[in-house]
Amino acid sequence: MPPSHANQIIGEPFTELSSVDSTNNYAMGIVQKGAGIHGSAWFAHEQTAGKGQRGKVWKAARSENILLSVLLDTSSLPLSRQFLLSATVALAAYDFFSHHALDETRVKWPNDIYWRDRKAAGLLIENSIKGRNWQWAVAGMGVNINQAAFENMPNVVSLRQITGKTFHTVTLAKELCACLQKRFQQLQQSINNEEKEVHILEQYNAVLFKRGERVSLRKGDEVFECVIDRVDKHGLLWVQEAMQPYFQFGEVQWILNNP
Incomplete structure (x- = not known):
């Protein structure tokens, strides 16, 4: 059974940070202090040392994009489901971005969000594991929203570049939390249910970047x-x-x- 506080809504509490080295670092620091609350979200207007996959640096203009980390209680999930969590977070980001950008949004393996052949969002999940107990996961999500130019990054795109519109980033970050809430509930319901687990993978593969190409x-x-x-x-x-x-x-x- 999921822990009782896992019923708390993702995105509550929602904390805005003016500047931080990395929202993932900040969230993991909360975990290490023993003060973790499932669903807590931290939104940064600026990251001075944002992290991407495989040690890469995530750069973003101040207050123009979503720089968000969400704390997830994973104590009810077996360690063997780590990729399913990755797929779950990717699908949440897909749901969010495709709602605004519409067609041609895809999930690039393992969990980047692409629009056409250009990167729109990057995800980084970091875990707190003790023994065989998967205690917490920090889901870091960087989504390009209002940034109009990306220096030395030719393969990147923002929602503004796609739609021509300017968005309120904090409002959209809370919308992203709601998408993750829905997808995380789906993941919890798949525990010990192979059919529902397969369904998550089917949904992931249905929007897989370049599938069949x-x-x-x-x-x-x-x-x-x-x-x-x-x-x-x-x-x-x-x-x-x-x-x-x-x-x-x-x-x-x-x-x-x-x-």
């Missing part, structure tokens, strides 16, 4: 072509017509043509 990937020094097939519950990317049938996250890099 021929793409170029790089492994080490070798660039090769393959057809994207699907992602399984362990987070492995299955492909066709390649030197091996699947790849782990970090094993290959995408080769995309910049717009």
Whole structure:
């Protein structure tokens, strides 16, 4: 059974921070103090050391984008469901972004949000694990909203660039929390229910970036072509017509043509 406080609404309390090194660092600091509350959200107007996947830096203009971390109580989830949580957060970000940008929004494996061939959002999940007990997950979400120009980042896009509209970032961040609330409840309901677990994966694969298309990937020094097939519950990317049938996250890099 989920812990009682897991019924608390994601996005409450919602804390705005003028400037912080990283919202994920801030949230994890709360966890380390033993003061974690499920659903707590921290929104930063500025990050001085934002983090992306695999140690990359996430840069964003002040007050123009969503820089958000949400604390999730994962004590009812087995460690084997870590990718399902990643898929859940990705689907929440997809639900949010596609609502405003409409068609051509996709989830790029493992959990970036792309519009056409350009990155719209990046997600970073960090965990607090003791022994076999998965206690907490911090879901960091950086979404490009109002930024109109990205220096030395040609493969990036914002909601403003897509729609021509300017948005209130805090309002949209709370909307994103509501999307995550719905998807996290779906994940909790899938515990010990294989059919519901499969359904999450089906929804994820239904919006998978380049699925069924021929793409170029790089492994080490070798660039090769393959057809994207699907992602399984362990987070492995299955492909066709390649030197091996699947790849782990970090094993290959995408080769995309910049717009």
